[in-house]
Amino acid sequence: MEQRDSELVAALRAGDEAAFARIVREWHPSLLRVAQIFVPSRAIAEEVVQETWLRVLGALERFEGRSSLKTWVFRILVNTAKTRAQREGRVLPFSALNDPGRIPEAAVDPDRFRPEDDERFPGHWSSPPRELPEERLLAAETRRHIAAAIDALPATQAAVIRLRDIDGWTAEEVRNALDITDVNQRVLLHRARAKVRQALEDYLAPEGKAS
Amino acid sequence: MIDTVALSCQELVELVTDYLEGALEAGDLRRFEEHIAGCGGCTRYLEQLRATIRITGTITTDDLSPEAERTLLAAFGDWARR
Numbered sequence: 001m002e003q004r005d006s007e008l009v010a011a012l013r014a015g016d017e018a019a020f021a022r023i024v025r026e027w028h029p030s031l032l033r034v035a036q037i038f039v040p041s042r043a044i045a046e047e048v049v050q051e052t053w054l055r056v057l058g059a060l061e062r063f064e065g066r067s068s069l070k071t072w073v074f075r076i077l078v079n080t081a082k083t084r085a086q087r088e089g090r091v092l093p094f095s096a097l098n099d100p101g102r103i104p105e106a107a108v109d110p111d112r113f114r115p116e117d118d119e120r121f122p123g124h125w126s127s128p129p130r131e132l133p134e135e136r137l138l139a140a141e142t143r144r145h146i147a148a149a150i151d152a153l154p155a156t157q158a159a160v161i162r163l164r165d166i167d168g169w170t171a172e173e174v175r176n177a178l179d180i181t182d183v184n185q186r187v188l189l190h191r192a193r194a195k196v197r198q199a200l201e202d203y204l205a206p207e208g209k210a211s
Numbered sequence: 212m213i214d215t216v217a218l219s220c221q222e223l224v225e226l227v228t229d230y231l232e233g234a235l236e237a238g239d240l241r242r243f244e245e246h247i248a249g250c251g252g253c254t255r256y257l258e259q260l261r262a263t264i265r266i267t268g269t270i271t272t273d274d275l276s277p278e279a280e281r282t283l284l285a286a287f288g289d290w291a292r293r
Contacts, residue, residue, distance in 0.1 A: 015291030017284060024283050028275040046279065053283050057290040106225075108256075113221040123219025128252030129259055137262055138269065146263070147270050165267040171232065182234075190228035197256075197263040 005069050012060060024053060027070065030167050031077050033159040034178065037097060038081035040090055048084050052077040067176065074177035096156045097180055100187045107194035130205035142204065149199035153192055160185060161192035218246045223253050227260055 011019035031052065035045035055076050063072060112127040136142055150158050159178070163169040169177075175185050218226070223246050229235050230243055247253050 015287075017287060017291070020287045021280070021284060024280065025275050029272055046276075050279060050282065054286055057286065107227070108221070108224045110221070113219070121219075123221040125220045125250075125252035129255045131255070132259060132262065137266060143266060143270055146266055147272055150267070150270070161267065165264050166270055168268070186228055186232055186234060189232075190225075193228060193260060193263055193267075194224075196267060197259050200263055200266070201259065 006065065009060070009063060009065065009069055023069075023073075027073065030159075030163055031074070033155075033162045034074060034077055035081045037155045037159050037178075038078070038085040038090075040085075040088065044084065044088070045081075048077065048081045051084075052080045055080060068173075071173065071176050075179075078178065096154060097178065097188075098184060100156065100184055100191070105191055107190065108198070130201055130207070132201065132204045136204055142200070145199060145203045146196055149196045150192070152199075153195060157188050157192035157195070160188040161196065164189055165193070216242075218242045220246075220250060220253050220256075223247070223250075224256055227257060230257075231260070231264075 008019060008023070028049065031049045032042070032045050035048040035052075036042065039045050039048055052073065056073055059076070063069070067075070112125060114121050114124050114126045116122045118124075150161060153161070160174060163174045163177070164171070171182065171185055171189075174180075175182060178185075180188075223243060226235060226239060226243055230240070235243060247257060
């Protein structure tokens with residue numbers, strides 16, 4: 001167990017409410033995203049997160065620190081969410097998580113490239129990425145568009161981009177928490193980032209306007 | 212893929228995440244870098260992907276609702292006094 005992790009576990013076991021409140025707040029958005037992979041609505045995902053924390057408290061004395069506390073909490077969340085999804089009679093999107101490569105998905109619209117039978121440059125850009133105005137990249141409005149683009153992603157992709165690019169998790173942490181392979185983690189991240197980039201281009205440099 | 216065949220732009224955009232994750236094998240990495248060095252469109256694509264990651268990292272969303280937080284803190288209090 002990492003030093004900070006063991007201190008955190010000790011604080012929780014000693015009944016330190018501030019320490020508990022901090023992780024409950026800090027991990028909430030990510031827990032919610034991951035729960036939404038399995039259950040059909042945001043409201044049920046909220047309930048799953050609540051139930052997860054109660055289970056975490058119930059099991060905390062038995063936590064041995066073989067994984068990080070965070071990974072352990074997310075594993076409990078995934079199990080809780082799967083159980084809840086079964087109760088809701090929902091067909092689990094196992095393939096979306098465990099075999100995303102089975103359904104091909106292009107990072108960029110194929111129409112933006114020259115056709116395969118092009119005589120000189122098959123597969124090269126016919127409509128290259130449009131220039132983005134640098135000064136608007138970090139505007140609040142741009143961030144809202146990106147947040148909306150993430151909300152519109154399939155739940156598995158939204159969860160992976162959230163954990164990697166907002167929370168700054170490593171690929172390995174995401175793999176462990178979601179119990180997916182290295183390749184599938186990358187496929188999901190790739191698709192998520194490609195769509196968010198497209199949304200950024202569509203918003204900041206809409207087609208048909210000179211950049 | 213045969214090692215000497217150059218990447219098309221359409222192939223390159225599908226390798227960008229593997230490239231950023233350091234997951235390309237040596238042959239693909241070399242082809243990727245050779246292509247990028249001579250292609251303005253793909254250079255811009257890679258830059259925009261990096262910008263996307265940077266901006267995504269600044270987003271804050273989905274705060275815990277006050278009532279959910281109260282419920283959990285009460286549960287924690289009960290648990291701590293068990």
